[in-house]
Amino acid sequence: xxxxxxxxxxxxxxxxxxxxxxxxxxxxxxxxxxxxxxxxxxxxxxxxxxxxxxxxxxxxxxxxxxxxxxxxxxxxxxxxxxxxxxxxxxxxxxxxxxxxxxxxxxxxxxxxxxxxxxxxxxxxxxxxxxxxxxxxxxxxxxxxxxxxxxxxxxxxxxxxxxxxxxxxxxxxxxxxxxxxxxxxxxxxxxxxxxxxxxxxxxxxxxxxxxxxxxxxxxxxxxxxxxxxxxxxxxxxxxxxxxxxxxxxxx
Amino acid sequence: xxxxxxxxxxxxxxxxxxxxxxxxxxxxxxxxxxxxxxxxxxxxxxxxxxxxxxxxxxxxxxxxxxxxxxxxxxxxxxxxxxxxxxxxxxxxxxxxxxxxxxxxxxxxxxxxxxxxxxxxxxxxxxxxxxxxxxxxxxxxxxxxxxxxxxxxxxxxxxxxxxxxxxxxxxxxxxxxxxxxxxxxxxxxxxxxxxxxxxxxxxxxxxxxxxxxxxxxxxxxxxxxxxxxxxxxxxxxxxxxxxxxxxxxxx
DNA sequence: CGTTGGTTTGACTTCGATCAACCAGTGTGG
DNA sequence: CCACACTGGTTGATCGAAGTCAAACCAACG
Numbered sequence: 001x002x003x004x005x006x007x008x009x010x011x012x013x014x015x016x017x018x019x020x021x022x023x024x025x026x027x028x029x030x031x032x033x034x035x036x037x038x039x040x041x042x043x044x045x046x047x048x049x050x051x052x053x054x055x056x057x058x059x060x061x062x063x064x065x066x067x068x069x070x071x072x073x074x075x076x077x078x079x080x081x082x083x084x085x086x087x088x089x090x091x092x093x094x095x096x097x098x099x100x101x102x103x104x105x106x107x108x109x110x111x112x113x114x115x116x117x118x119x120x121x122x123x124x125x126x127x128x129x130x131x132x133x134x135x136x137x138x139x140x141x142x143x144x145x146x147x148x149x150x151x152x153x154x155x156x157x158x159x160x161x162x163x164x165x166x167x168x169x170x171x172x173x174x175x176x177x178x179x180x181x182x183x184x185x186x187x188x189x190x191x192x193x194x195x196x197x198x199x200x201x202x203x204x205x206x207x208x209x210x211x212x213x214x215x216x217x218x219x220x221x222x223x224x225x226x227x228x229x230x231x232x233x234x235x236x237x238x239x240x241x242x243x244x245x246x247x248x249x250x
Numbered sequence: 251x252x253x254x255x256x257x258x259x260x261x262x263x264x265x266x267x268x269x270x271x272x273x274x275x276x277x278x279x280x281x282x283x284x285x286x287x288x289x290x291x292x293x294x295x296x297x298x299x300x301x302x303x304x305x306x307x308x309x310x311x312x313x314x315x316x317x318x319x320x321x322x323x324x325x326x327x328x329x330x331x332x333x334x335x336x337x338x339x340x341x342x343x344x345x346x347x348x349x350x351x352x353x354x355x356x357x358x359x360x361x362x363x364x365x366x367x368x369x370x371x372x373x374x375x376x377x378x379x380x381x382x383x384x385x386x387x388x389x390x391x392x393x394x395x396x397x398x399x400x401x402x403x404x405x406x407x408x409x410x411x412x413x414x415x416x417x418x419x420x421x422x423x424x425x426x427x428x429x430x431x432x433x434x435x436x437x438x439x440x441x442x443x444x445x446x447x448x449x450x451x452x453x454x455x456x457x458x459x460x461x462x463x464x465x466x467x468x469x470x471x472x473x474x475x476x477x478x479x480x481x482x483x484x485x486x487x488x489x490x491x492x493x494x495x496x497x498x499x500x
Numbered sequence: 501c502g503t504t505g506g507t508t509t510g511a512c513t514t515c516g517a518t519c520a521a522c523c524a525g526t527g528t529g530g
Numbered sequence: 531c532c533a534c535a536c537t538g539g540t541t542g543a544t545c546g547a548a549g550t551c552a553a554a555c556c557a558a559c560g
Contacts, residue, residue: 148348162515203517456509459508
């Protein structure tokens with residue numbers, strides 16, 4: 001299941017947190033050089049995950065959290081009756097698996113959407129270390145709380161926004177995440193299918209296509225295939241806040 | 251803003267965690283008697299909150315988390331353009347305010363839906379104490395992670411269920427929470443309005459009314475006003491899993 | 501009693517789902 | 531090398547679930 005294949009074990013890479021490019025977004029954010037060094041001792045190696053393969057599956061026991069080093073993942077949850085939904089997209093600097101803590105078991109599948117590298121962090125060691133390093137505890141708490149805030153925002157989106165507004169909000173979120181990682185916030189490539197986006201936003205893939213068409217017609221974005229160019233960020237923002245044409249449903 | 255009024259200060263009640271009725275659901279769950287005693291030292295008093303008044307507002311700085319002792323709360327978030335949405339309902343044993351940690355600021359308003367009592371827990375002291383008491387840290391992590399799981403389930407609900415299924419899921423959730431608190435899981439009183447429920451589930455209040463009517467027509471529940479009687483729990487569960495009439499939208 | 505806030509029900513509209521056709525790449529095997 | 535299947539994306543036509551608007555109802559309360 002989530003056991004790394006022999007080939008990926010071979011690919012294990014020894015590197016430390018201090019020299020990591022996404023260091024400032026990850027667990028070690030705001031920690032001293034010494035403390036970061038100590039964090040490195042419990043993340044001894046990186047793991048390669050091939051595009052399309054699973055890092056872990058729903059039901060797998062929680063051994064490690066995974067910090068995404070490079071690459072892109074989606075997490076999906078399936079309900080009793082087999083319906084599946086995308087619950088998140090993760091990129092460099094994101095911490096994966098924190099929803100597993102309450103039951104010592106991953107509730108989601110994690111699938112790589114491109115060839116990726118993650119840093120497994122043994123959870124027991126992490127808890128132990130966070131007791132000794134208050135900045136690490138604080139960092140962990142921050143990440144937990146951010147995830148909760150992100151989910152609340154997501155709920156707000158699903159509860160109050162129209163399909164087109166959701167799509168705009170999705171693009172804006174991607175844009176912001178690209179920016180904080182030092183990439184262009186206006187030109188980037190989507191790693192997921194329309195169906196993934198739809199599932200994430202609570203819409204059908206056809207609706208995603210149509211929403212994109214509308215945003216394109218308004219001259220806000222230029223999207224062909226998975227290549228996104230945001231032509232007017234401020235217009236996108238206004239659109240979400242109802243300036244497009246409010247007095248609508250919801 | 252979130253400063254307790256003089257009258258509520260007068261009402262401060264000195265009690266400890268060990269003797270609390272919702273002790274097993276709250277922070278002290280799974281902790282030894284000694285450790286629970288230590289937890290009590292940082293929650294020296296309870297606070298009364300009158301029905302309809304706010305415990306804190308969005309934007310207030312994070313000083314304390316609040317464990318609900320008795321009563322019922324809703325938390326609401328408002329977006330830039332003034333639209334407001336209910337993000338959660340909290341009852342005895344629930345911990346309120348954990349979404350404030352990432353920004354040291356409450357992102358939500360917290361409103362009492364009936365006369366309530368909460369135990370403020372100074373967050374800095376809590377962090378300090380959790381370093382010394384691993385069971386407390388574990389308890390905190392469990393609560394964080396549970397909140398994340400709950401939100402994921404909520405997102406799944408909003409993304410995949412019809413209005414009637416959402417209403418059924420909502421009633422089932424309330425039922426489960428009543429059960430874990432030792433109350434009847436089949437007969438209880440709702441503390442919130444139809445509009446609150448609708449906001450929480452991403453629906454209009456009229457749709458809530460109609461959904462209730464449908465569940466009633468199916469003989470699953472008997473709801474008049476805010477008094478709920480669940481006539482057939484298993485039927486409700488099946489209904490959510492598509493046995494009602496799948497092949498529908500979404 | 502009249503006011504008020506919350507709930508219910510009806511008539512109509514509309515957004516997004518469904519179903520279906522079609523297109524563009526991209527492998528794959530004969 | 532070309533026919534073919536296959537996956538992912540786009541667009542159109544139709545339909546139904548839920549939103550909107552409106553009216554009536556009810557209980558609580560001053």
